Amino acid sequence: MAVTLQKIAEEAGVSRGTVDRALNNRGRIRPEVEERIKQIAKDMGYQPSRAGRALAMAKRKIKIGFIIQSARTPFMQLVKKGALEAKQEAESMGGSVRIEEIEDVNTAAVIELMEEMREDNVQGIALLPSEDMLLQQTIDRFSEEYGIPIVTFNGDVQGTKRKCFVGQNSRQSGAVAAGLMAEMVGGTGEVVIVSGHASNPALQDRIRGFQKEMEQTYPEVAIADIRHSYGDDWVAEKIVEEELQKHPRLKGIYITGHGEEGVCRAIEKAGRSGTLKLVGHDFLEANLEYLKRGEINFLIGQEAHVQGYEPVMILLKGLLDGKWPKTELQYTDIIIKNRYNI
C-alpha cells in the first residue's frame, strides 16, 4: 500500500540503493538523477518506514549516553524514570542507552563519563550540565570534532554547540507563580520569597520572573523580602519565623524550591495554616502531601519525566532519521496543580 523505496526505484528505473542514496543525501550519485528521484518520491508521497529503518540500523546499533547529576534527589529519580522508559523504547527499536548517575554536582565526573562513553562508541549524549568553562568546551569538542551530538536537560549551557535543551523556562514559571499568588491575595498585600541556593541560576530566574510580573501587573502586591534557605529546612523554618515577626500582615510566601518542609513547619507552629498562601515548585512526594493537606495552595511542576524521556528520544530520532528539533530550546510545559488535580 504505502510507497516504498522499491516502488520508487521501479518508477525511476533505478535500483533501491540508488534511491536510498538520493533520498538520504549519501553522495556518490549523479546530481540530476538525485533530483529526479527526489521529485518522484515527493510526487508519490513517500514516507520512510521507521520500522524498516530501525531494523536495518540495528546492525549499526545506535548507542546513546545519559548522564544525571545530583542523582540522589527525588526529582532526579523521576527524570531517571523517564530516561529508563525511553531506554526501553529505544531498545525495542534496536538502540541501546547507557544511563550514568553522579551523586552530587561534579563537573569533572561528567567530563570523565563523556570521554568514557566516547571510547565506548556512544553516538549521542544527553546530560545535565553545570556552569563550568571546561564542560562547555568539552561539549563543543564533542559536537564539533567528534560529531557526537549533545542534548542538555534540566539545566542549559547557553552559547555552546549542544543540539538543544529540554527543560523548564524558569523565568516564565516564576511569572506563573506570581499570577497564582496575586489571585490568592486579592491583588494586594505583602508577600515574601523563600529561595534555595543564591547561586542556583534556575532559582534566580524564578525570582526574577516573579518579581517582574508583580511589578508590571500587580503593583499593589509588595515583595517584602527575598531570603535564601540554601536548601536547609531548619534555616527555612527560622527565616519564616523571622518574617512572620517582621511582617505581621504577611499574606503569602513563594517558595522557589527547597526548604518547603521548614516553611510549612514554621507556619503550622505560628498557627497560620490556611490563612497564609503558599506557592511552591516541583511535584515531590513531600510537596504533594502538603498540597493535599492544603498547606501549600499551588505547586508548579517541571515534568521531570519528560526531561528524562525526551532527550533520549530526540537523540534517537536525530541519529536514526537525521531529524533534529527546529528550535534549540525545548521548553517543557509549566504545570499547575492544586489539591484536586494531583
Place this chain on the structure above:
Amino acid sequence: MAVTLQKIAEEAGVSRGTVDRALNNRGRIRPEVEERIKQIAKDMGYQPSRAGRALAMAKRKIKIGFIIQSARTPFMQLVKKGALEAKQEAESMGGSVRIEEIEDVNTAAVIELMEEMREDNVQGIALLPSEDMLLQQTIDRFSEEYGIPIVTFNGDVQGTKRKCFVGQNSRQSGAVAAGLMAEMVGGTGEVVIVSGHASNPALQDRIRGFQKEMEQTYPEVAIADIRHSYGDDWVAEKIVEEELQKHPRLKGIYITGHGEEGVCRAIEKAGRSGTLKLVGHDFLEANLEYLKRGEINFLIGQEAHVQGYEPVMILLKGLLDGKWPKTELQYTDIIIKNRYNI
C-alpha cells in the same frame, strides 16, 4: 547484542518458528517445549523488537478506524490533529489509519461508519460515542462477535465491552474549578455556574464536582444559581446580565463549557472586568485570548491532542503486541492554565 528469537532458538535447540509459537502462544507446540522455551527467554531477558515485529506485520497491514462526532468544533479539530499525528506514526510503522468525521452528533452515522469499516477490514476502531442503546449494542457486537476492539475517547459509554476510554474525569475537573474559584474569592461569597446543554453528561459531571467540593471544603462559598446557555453566546450574555442584577455582590462565575464569549461580553458591558473572577474550560483560541487579556482567570484543559493520539496508539500497540492498558479508564491530565503558562 540484544537477545533475539534466533539466539533463543539456538539456546533451546529448536527453530525460530518454534520459539515464536511458544512465546506468542500460537498453539501447535508441545506444552513442555513451550514451557522450556518461555523459561529460557525469560532467563535470557528477551525483549521483542518492535521494529522487527512491525516490519513483519507490515504484510498483514494493521488498519485502524477513527470516528469523530461534532467534527466542526474547534475542540474536535484539536482532537483530529492528535489523531493525524498518530496516523503518521502508525503509517511509518506499517499500519494505516482511516479518520472519519461526522459534523454533528449522529449515532446512526457512527454505526454506519463502523459497519463500513468492518467491511473494509478495519481491525480496531476508536470513536467518540453518544448515549444511545443501539450504539452500545453495536460496540458490544464488534468487541465480542467480530473481535474488533473499540476504544472510546472524549466521552465514554460505561458498561459496554469497549477496551478502554481515553478522556477527562469531568467530575474531578469540576472539583479543580471549585478549588481555583474558592482561592480567588477568598473562600467566601457568592458565585454562579453558567453551563451549556443541560443534557450533556460531561457538563453535568463538572457541575456536580464543583458543587460537591464547595459544599465539603468551602462551605462559605455559596452557589447562588446554576444556569444553562445551551451553547448560545447571546443566551449566555442575557443570563449573566440577569445574574449580575439578582446578585449584586457576585464574586465569580464558573463556566462549565460553551458560551464564554457571551459571558465575557456581559461582564465587560457591566464594567466588572477583572473584579469578577472567571474559571472556564478548554483551550480554544477564543478562550485563550480572554485568558491572556485577564478576562478569564483560569482555564482548565482537556488535552484534546492526547484524546486523538492515544486511542490510535493504544489500538496499534494492542493489535501489534497484544498489550492493552491495564486500566479501563485512561484519564487524561487535568491542566490548569493562567495567563502565564499558555
Place this chain on the structure above:
DNA sequence: CTGAAAGCGCTTACAG
C-alpha cells in the same frame, strides 16, 4: 507438533 524459507522496508559493504 516442528522446521525451513520467504518477505516486511530499509541500510550497508562490495563489485563494477
Place this chain on the structure above:
DNA sequence: CTGAAAGCGCTTACAG
C-alpha cells in the same frame, strides 16, 4: 556513479 546482495528481527504460509 550505480547495481546486486546480504542482513536487521520478526511473522506467516507451507511442508512434513
